[in-house]
Amino acid sequence: MPYNPNLKPKIENRKFPVGYVVGGSLKENLRVRLTISPQEVQEGAFVVVQSGDWQFYGLVTDLMLGSTDPRFADEQSELRLPGELAALLHGQTLYTTLEVLPALMQEVGPDPEGPNFARLYTEWRQSHPKDPPLIPIKTIPSHHAPVRLAHAGDIAAIFGDPTDPDNFVLGYTREQGYPVCINLKKFVQRSSGVFGATGTGKSFLTRILLAGMIKYNQASVLVFDMHNEYGLDDTASDTNQRVIGLRTIFPGQVRVVALGRTASIRGQSPDFTLEVGESEIAPEDIEMLTRELNLKETTPTTLAALVHTFGRAQWFSEFKKMKQGAVIEDEEGKKIPAPDSVEAWARQAGVNEAAAAGLHGKLNRLFDAPYIVSKTVGDSLGEIIRTLESGRHVVLSFGDYESDLDYLLISNLLTRKIREKWEEHTNQYRSHPEKTSEPRPLVIVVEEAHKLLNHEMAQQTAFSTIAREMRKYYVTLLIIDQRPSQIYDEVLSQLGTRISGWLGDDSDIQAVLSGLAGRDALRGMLARLQPKEEVLLLGWGVPMPIPVRSRRYDEKFVQEVRGRSLGKQSEADILKEIGF
């Protein structure tokens, strides 16, 4: 049954506390004695603790059954005593303890229902003219401080007001259904990650995030759409229902680019196609394919020699033209390498012939790639960059070229170009801010990120540089992966916002939580998320970790996003859309 965020809260009166603090520490979390039925509070519930002038915000990470004496728990006293008496006994001797991970605290001033509130508040206001900010937890509430479930106002105070245009509702709290926002402005400032085992709804969540980013126009988005999911309308693999693509929602703002000259994506035509000129391919693009092409250790030497002989622009086309193993007979009838052979060039360049021949053989897959052409029809690479610079968004669909080789080569090559361009633009802007406009923030969306950012390759690809340094150059990554443990630690640790669905593997859970406070408490929560539509928001981009029921990517969502975005469109955009 679909989740209805408008469901009325289960507990009618949230003013009453659900328990009181009985112990704990900053290191080992707070322990709260529950005064209501344990079924009314779930793991991940967002709770507020009031203690003195301070309010503490935390997350329920565990619920434990306890008893004042083990015998009260062991004996089924309800069988021995009348029901009413047994209930009284259980009420006093059996209890539930909540473990609460405290995350934030805020000074809120005197209790409005306490004595002399007016006078105390006036005095407090004089010493605190501005509302004190939320700060990470630095102390703990007192014994017996009342604990209550958070209400919509608390959620909005922490995660942002849903009506603020900078905030985007990503989901709803699991029990109460209050909207939880992420601040998109903050979200695009650092690289982010969406994780989850297969089938946990990563693609839908990514669509929602992308729609949010496009709608609010905070940054340009480039999506490396390996499985042709995001740009055009699609059919959901599990429900067989139509899934609306981003171009359909934002027709004037999203351009779908397909790889290869004659490419079509499931029978639909893209806005333009992408071809790569042979001159665009650099030796580092090849080195990055070491694992995929099973290249040898001699490859960098051979590539360096090729560049030395033919130059950076020509080496690929010249190498492609060479014949492997071609021989001719010399004047004495002895077989020697033909002048246009790989071996002849190797001999001339002082490179190991076998190594050169081996590399040539392995590069055959690239030589045969239809999207690598000697002369491109237009400047499709430049067109992509210009589109992004102009504030629009690009979904690069790989069409029929869904192999890892195609994906790795093209995404890395394009990202390298973009990185160079954005670095140049940023440096110009920093040198002459009065003459140059500020670069448009760019988010590069990478699927199957572990293929590009694994421990062996991360050092070589442009992606790891972006994850580590490009924040300063207005480029960040949104990486989507089901095996976060395969991603290089240095990249993972730089991820600001992490959004994770259910993960089963311990190493993946550990990877997602790396570098975060309270990860022991969050580990179990991550493993116990619902397999679908539940995600845990973590990291720098959210004030505190919180599990949410993710928003549904349905007709209602599309209408909402589309309606507002059309309302914001300029007249020029509308004219462009209708063909003028």
Next chain:
Amino acid sequence: MSDALEIGKLLRANVTGCVVGCAVTQLETPQFGGMVRIPLEKNYQVYGLIYDIHIDDDGLVRQLVTARRPVTPQIIEDNRLNRNVPVEISVLFAGYELDGRIFHLLPPRPPLILDTIYPCSPEEIARFTLAGRFGYLRHILRAADLPVGELLAAHLKQAGEANRAAGAADWQGKATQELIVLLRDDYPALMSVLGAIGEL
């Protein structure tokens, strides 16, 4: 208050309780667990609970029990009415009242011999038990030699009815809850008390 029938007169006392003597003919009024009061001075009276009713033998009864002749109803009646040995009623002090205020503390000084003991009316029981927060229960629970469970069950029955009549229908539940809190670290004692209360 002054219209109440007396139960008996005080034989001996200390600060935690006293023993009252009465004739067999007076024995219809007092009951195990019943609440009594001992007015001492103006504006000062002690409250207690009957925890034992002791009937001692004498020489004549011993002879009659071993007599070969049948003991006729007349003989039984005669021995009960004209016997010299009183019935002894043991009372555990639960608190006192001074100048109209009820304290669930032991009385400052015990009553003196031949002070008169009266049963409490339902209104007096409700007034005493609703004052404070069940502090008097600790005097009962401290008395290790007494049948605490049975005594509490009898008291809760009597006081529960009195409080219900006074409009405090939830008193018995609250009293039970308080007993559970006081005894929850002593599993055998608590289960014994609850077992007795469960019989009500």
